[in-house]
Amino acid sequence: MDLLLDAGNTRLKWGLRDESGWRGQGAVAIGEPDGLAAVLAAAGPIRRVLGANVAGAGVAARLAELLGVRSLVPVWIEPSVSAFGVHNRYLDPARLGADRWAALVGARALHGAAALVVTSGTATTADVLDGEGVFQGGVILPGLDLMRSSLARDTAQLPFADGRFEPLPRRTADAIVSGCLHAQVGAIERMFRRVAAEAGAVCLLNGGAAGSLAPLLEIPLRRVDNLVLEGLGCMLSEL
Template identity: 55%
Template sequence: MILLLDAGNTRIKWRLVAAAAPADTTLAEGDLEHAGAGGLAGVVRAHPGIVRIVGSNVAGAALGEVLQNAVRGLLPPIEWLLPGESCAGVRNGYLDPAQLGADRWAALIGARRLHTGPCLVVCAGTATTLNLMNADGLFEGGLILPGMDLMLRALAGNTAQLPLAEAAFTPVPRTTAEAIVSGCLHAQAGAVERMFERIAGQPDALCLLSGGGAGQFADLLRVPLRRVDNLVLDGLAIFAHNGPQATSMG
């Protein structure tokens, strides 16, 4: 078995897949808090038969080292995905391919397996990322903006009279809490719709929406849409089975 890790800014998501293809066969999955990252050893011990760990880490070197130490002596070093020029039918159009976030690269790889037409790949988490990929598999570029929770906390933490709001979306808000939440949701949905306009006229254009925050604004989107649970783990599975060997660090 292969253990896949998506070490994000808030949580560490993991998934077990078979060591042989197909890459979309999930055997088990779960998540860990950053403070409990050492618990990865327990995940490994609970699932005998793991032979590799392949991961994406955007949470920093310190967390990567904690995860590496947790499995030291149990398995070979974690193989961390590093963005490159191409992988599994996806070509990296960044001016410096190495600067692309590993999670965005993995999500693009996962998206390409699901949809071979032009697509906007959206991952909504601590940050919301929007990445354009054409029908030839070229990642053309994209956006990064604060996720919903970051937007809400920024308003609460940097203004004198605005609270950390909790409310439902309202088309025409009549309370401060509704105004804050609805404004942030409009910002998320509006960014997606504006970016999708770049491919809207192309045949089979689709928005692939993933991430823990996706459900907050999915119903507001007026674009062809497909929800996907975790495109980063999907892409890591494809990479582990088909891509070049990942890089081991630590």
């Protein structure tokens, strides 16, 4: 059994995988990585640990300590210029986030044609992967909840809205939620234009806000549970 870890800004996602595929996936709060201990206790023997970490050195150290109790040493991936069928055109390839790199690798493995790779979490990323497997670039914007919380934090009379999407909102709460969703969907659809003309082009959507965004997107769409874990699964061959 192999343990795969996606240490993000808010959550630590985990996956257990063997030769037959996924044996389980889940998540714990990034500030409480000890929640992973129960997963480890129930998992049985684990051979390897591979992860993508954008949560910082402190989280990496805590996980190393937790895993060390079981004599496991996590390996944290770093982006490269080219690997696993993906060519990285970032101006400084090493500066691409490890999670974005793993998601691109996962996207290429799951969909062998052009794709817009979208992760909708604390931040939303939309990365262009062409039909040849070349990562052409991408954008980062605040995630849905960050957009809503920024309005509550930085304006005098706009609360953190618990509204709903409406085409023409007539309540402030609905206006806030609808505006934030329009901003997310608009950015994604604009970025999709970069690959729309390629054969088989699709938006691969994952992340915590995917359920809110998917019904509003008017582009070819495929939801995937966790592209980062999928990419890490592809990378196990290098360990």
